[in-house]
Amino acid sequence: MLDRDVGLDIAARLFWERGYEGTSTADLTKAMGINPPTLYSTFGSKEELYRQALDFSIARENSRRSEILQSNLPLYEALSLYLYDIADGDTQPDKPPGCMVSTAALQHAEENTSVARMTAALREASIQTLKARFDRAVGEGELPTATDTDTLARFYGAIIQGMSAQACDGACNALLKRLIDIALTAWPGKRQTSTGNSDKRHLDQSF
Amino acid sequence: MLDRDVGLDIAARLFWERGYEGTSTADLTKAMGINPPTLYSTFGSKEELYRQALDFSIARENSRRSEILQSNLPLYEALSLYLYDIADGDTQPDKPPGCMVSTAALQHAEENTSVARMTAALREASIQTLKARFDRAVGEGELPTATDTDTLARFYGAIIQGMSAQACDGACNALLKRLIDIALTAWPGKRQTSTGNSDKRHLDQSF
DNA sequence: ACAATTTAATAGGGATCCCTATTTTAATGG
DNA sequence: CCATTAAAATAGGGATCCCTATTAAATTGT
Numbered sequence: 001m002l003d004r005d006v007g008l009d010i011a012a013r014l015f016w017e018r019g020y021e022g023t024s025t026a027d028l029t030k031a032m033g034i035n036p037p038t039l040y041s042t043f044g045s046k047e048e049l050y051r052q053a054l055d056f057s058i059a060r061e062n063s064r065r066s067e068i069l070q071s072n073l074p075l076y077e078a079l080s081l082y083l084y085d086i087a088d089g090d091t092q093p094d095k096p097p098g099c100m101v102s103t104a105a106l107q108h109a110e111e112n113t114s115v116a117r118m119t120a121a122l123r124e125a126s127i128q129t130l131k132a133r134f135d136r137a138v139g140e141g142e143l144p145t146a147t148d149t150d151t152l153a154r155f156y157g158a159i160i161q162g163m164s165a166q167a168c169d170g171a172c173n174a175l176l177k178r179l180i181d182i183a184l185t186a187w188p189g190k191r192q193t194s195t196g197n198s199d200k201r202h203l204d205q206s207f
Numbered sequence: 208m209l210d211r212d213v214g215l216d217i218a219a220r221l222f223w224e225r226g227y228e229g230t231s232t233a234d235l236t237k238a239m240g241i242n243p244p245t246l247y248s249t250f251g252s253k254e255e256l257y258r259q260a261l262d263f264s265i266a267r268e269n270s271r272r273s274e275i276l277q278s279n280l281p282l283y284e285a286l287s288l289y290l291y292d293i294a295d296g297d298t299q300p301d302k303p304p305g306c307m308v309s310t311a312a313l314q315h316a317e318e319n320t321s322v323a324r325m326t327a328a329l330r331e332a333s334i335q336t337l338k339a340r341f342d343r344a345v346g347e348g349e350l351p352t353a354t355d356t357d358t359l360a361r362f363y364g365a366i367i368q369g370m371s372a373q374a375c376d377g378a379c380n381a382l383l384k385r386l387i388d389i390a391l392t393a394w395p396g397k398r399q400t401s402t403g404n405s406d407k408r409h410l411d412q413s414f
Numbered sequence: 415a416c417a418a419t420t421t422a423a424t425a426g427g428g429a430t431c432c433c434t435a436t437t438t439t440a441a442t443g444g
Numbered sequence: 445c446c447a448t449t450a451a452a453a454t455a456g457g458g459a460t461c462c463c464t465a466t467t468a469a470a471t472t473g474t
Contacts, residue, residue, distance in 0.1 A: 019314030103313040107226030120376040161372040162365025169327040186393040
């Protein structure tokens, strides 16, 4: 019998690289080393397996990223670490590039609308997490009262999605972090230098 | 006989909405009102049709956007208009949401690697266009000499890709433009207000 | 060790994938 | 008006899609 978590890990990796439509049940059963009936008795259907693989993958990253974001570091620095962690996730050498969720099912066949709604809801949830953290900062006086936290969250959401896309196109970790450094100059109240960002250090940032 | 441009327009719309893998040749022939042999004699193959539909669509937008970007407006203002035009393209009411290229083939089956390379090259080309414009500005003293134009171009490229993703998820035009306004505060030398951006006007910006 | 039950493997059904050989229809030329 | 060429429609080939009914193997209980 197949270990459930091992199967989900294998499935997640395939879906991550090839997307929902680009991954066949034959790919999945072959990679897991099982026969088709086992896939269906264990996971229900291809769509249900995708849902479980997404949950499984997200659960692994969420605890660490939530800790970063909800820590009592200054929000600007917490956000920096949060984005850097995502950049690291986008460029793991032994994993597919990009984010499994950010770039999933944006274009899709009509018959896969429910799958697309699922990934869209996950993206929206991660934006709402950012917004909630920004709202807390407004309440605590760390951000100006007039801050448009919704748009600010969607702005960094766009950065996250753009990083994933560029990682899929081959961008390296250092590039994504330089990109983050620019995005961070848009932080309310920050005043960016007008002299390139190539002198910033990413590996041993100290707080 | 089928008019070639009409066919490409119909094909582009389908590929735009459903992606390469999510669009079948049956969808295409049905939408064009032709039989399969006509598709293959006119366009060669599904992949070749996709390539031609991309070229066809890009050609339509490129002239206008190139004019905006290469105009002799201050670069900051030209870039604003350029991004606004893309936001408009992402949210046309009678067209699929998002950008046909930005969100295309990021995840794909192994057999469609050549298609993914094609769309990645198009995305890279549009980033290089931005970078070239930024380099020109450096040469003309409009941007500081030390500006990291490559990363700056990829930053706005990420914004463009993020906008497309969020448009696919239902974002409206006004939201994308508020998002652009935040991205523009990252422009070298700019100093953003710390008071939300909700008071900005988008429809009658004067230069 | 034999029977009962559970697990795995095979085989395949019905639909759709991309593409094309063949036939039918239409248009053109003498 | 008939012969020739060109266009469109049908029909289908070989592969793959997601999923499952059935058969074979392994495990369990007595």
